[in-house]
Amino acid sequence: MHPVAVFDLDGTLVDSAPDIHAALDRLAAGLGLPGYSRPEVVGMIGDGVRRLVERALAARGRPFEEAALDAFAADYTARAAERTALFPGIAAVLAGLEAAGWRLAVCTNKPAAATAALLGALGLAGRFAAVGGGDSFPTRKPDPAHVQATLALAGGSPDRAIMIGDHRNDVIAGAGAGLPCIFAAWGYGTPAMAEGATAVAARPEELAELLPALLARPRTGLGGAALGHRLA
Numbered sequence: 001m002h003p004v005a006v007f008d009l010d011g012t013l014v015d016s017a018p019d020i021h022a023a024l025d026r027l028a029a030g031l032g033l034p035g036y037s038r039p040e041v042v043g044m045i046g047d048g049v050r051r052l053v054e055r056a057l058a059a060r061g062r063p064f065e066e067a068a069l070d071a072f073a074a075d076y077t078a079r080a081a082e083r084t085a086l087f088p089g090i091a092a093v094l095a096g097l098e099a100a101g102w103r104l105a106v107c108t109n110k111p112a113a114a115t116a117a118l119l120g121a122l123g124l125a126g127r128f129a130a131v132g133g134g135d136s137f138p139t140r141k142p143d144p145a146h147v148q149a150t151l152a153l154a155g156g157s158p159d160r161a162i163m164i165g166d167h168r169n170d171v172i173a174g175a176g177a178g179l180p181c182i183f184a185a186w187g188y189g190t191p192a193m194a195e196g197a198t199a200v201a202a203r204p205e206e207l208a209e210l211l212p213a214l215l216a217r218p219r220t221g222l223g224g225a226a227l228g229h230r231l232a
């Protein structure tokens with residue numbers, strides 16, 4: 001069976017904060033509200049689009065409105081790839097994993113439509129054996145079922161798969177599904193969110209060594225420290 005690398009999207013594969021930020025600023029401007037700072041926006045990402053819009057409105061003292069969510073989702077989906085790019089080093093990591101026989105999957109809380117638009121615009125649509133969006137299944141991260149369903153779509157099994165993500169939701173969902181988890185410290189999470197991860201990667205390049213090492217490691221064996229990487 002092919003090993004599967006299950007990647008989170010926002011903050012792990014792509015730096016999507018600039019387009020999320022721009023779309024939130026357009027939403028705010030339409031409501032007569034001031035825009036946001038990047039740290040504010042980054043702190044709101046990770047729990048899907050509804051929580052994002054809830055947090056953005058709450059930060060300006062506004063109650064949540066379904067119409068604002070719909071407007072944001074449509075606007076963002078249409079313009080998801082204007083300022084969004086893969087993090088440096090990710091393209092080489094993906095190519096290296098594919099060459100080594102890995103299947104790639106995306107497990108993201110971003111809605112499936114926006115995810116498809118973004119991956120398509122970045123020329124990545126055909127690279128992933130499965131893409132599990134935030135509304136693809138009945139539940140989403142941190143529910144392990146989101147990871148399990150994505151992995152099943154990719155034709156993988158938990159004992160031959162690794163989860164990589166930048167948020168506590170990724171660690172909780174991946175670990176709950178029985179996968180070793182690599183915390184992507186280059187992303188939008190805080191160091192505290194790495195708690196429970198098998199290993200922490202400071203840069204994408206580290207994944208090239210970490211993924212095969214974690215795959216080969218007995219699941220009940222030594223921690224990531226034995227691999228020369230900092231344990232979470």
Ligand SMILES: O=C(O)COP(=O)(O)O
Pocket residue numbers: 008009010011044045046047048049052107108109110111134167
């Ligand atoms: O849409 C979000 O809130 C975050 O998406 P992610 O799961 O790809 O980080």
Ligand SMILES: [Mg+2]
Pocket residue numbers: 008009010011012046165166167187
């Ligand atoms: Mg993320």
